[in-house]
Amino acid sequence: MKGTKPSNPGVRRSVDLARRHGLSAQAVRNYERDGVLPAAQRSPTGYRLFTEVHAKALSAYLALVAGHGYPASGEIMRAVNRGDIDAALRTIDGSHVLLQRDRETLDAVEAAVAILTGSQRQPQSRSAVPISVLAHRLGVRPATLRKWERAGILQPAREPATGYRRYSPDDVRDAELAHLLRRGGYRLDHIAGVLRRVREAGGTEPLVASLSQWREQLTTRGRAMLIGAARLAEYLDADAGIRRPALDTARNAGSRP
The missing domain is CATH 1.10.1660.10 (Multidrug-efflux Transporter Regulator; Chain: A; Domain 2)
Structure with missing residues (x-):
């Protein structure tokens, strides 16, 4: 990865996301492959280029795992990343019922x-x-x-x-x-x-x-669900902040004569 650090300070490499959470770079790449993280753009040399949105997605996923477990957390993140917020919330509701x-x-x-x-x-x-x-x-x-x-x-x-x-x-x-x-x-x-x-x-x-x-275990799980919900909300807000300008640009381009 030496010499591939992007010039844009808002862009991160796999290893940058991994170090923040004590993960391996391969784990981050696997999360993107599995749809837990949104798809990353690639550099001209083929390296994944992650953004702050990806960082928040990873933080949300790891926080969700503590309260909902790996299978449910994966379902939640994949639903969010494909834009199906209702399906993500249903999975969250199911965990609270349990x-x-x-x-x-x-x-x-x-x-x-x-x-x-x-x-x-x-x-x-x-x-x-x-x-x-x-x-x-x-x-x-x-x-x-x-x-x-x-x-x-x-x-x-x-x-x-x-x-x-x-x-x-x-x-x-x-x-x-x-x-x-x-x-x-x-x-x-x-x-x-x-x-x-x-x-x-x-x-x-x-x-x-x-x-x-x-x-005590139930209380810990309940608190973890609260933290996971907060991290997921941060990711949704960050993702929406990127989608809105792109949608406005597309609408403006379509309205031009």
Whole structure:
């Protein structure tokens, strides 16, 4: 790249954009190739010539990644670069919906864990029970437990010979949690998320310690979305500032006799 630095101070090379964000020049070129950055003009020798608009586009993309992840951020930037702002905003809206759903799931986990850890529970049998026994214990129909299984809430094993469901002590715990949450008005998909967290933590007791960390992660993600939105707005304003004069020039040329 030596000797190719453009004379126009407003023009940047791949390496100039890369250094600002701790990236490689190849990463910047890949972003342009993938449509994350708008197409760059080329010098007579074939080098890409980036502008301040590209710098703002790169800043917006990297900020969006922190809140929305790589796939969604790529969709947002490609939509913006092809002029489809509505599609970009729909993707952003979808990420916010997912964040809100995660918040509601966390609220459900905290509520359920508080009930389970604060109540005197009957000691559980360490043997697996059939669906009829579990349904009677919870005061629900077996069909309800089968519905919860289809929703991903319960994962009972099956007897090899008969195929009958057998609910382990952990399955019984999950069913009790689900029953509590259903009485609290939570949807099945939210309950499935709660139970997934319980299984990942290894039970309700270890889960308690991770709840504050989980909420902190959601807060960090929400703040990152705000920063990403601000950077994207800056890029849109910079891009519009270049497009408007070009559009006015084209209109004036078309209106000449």
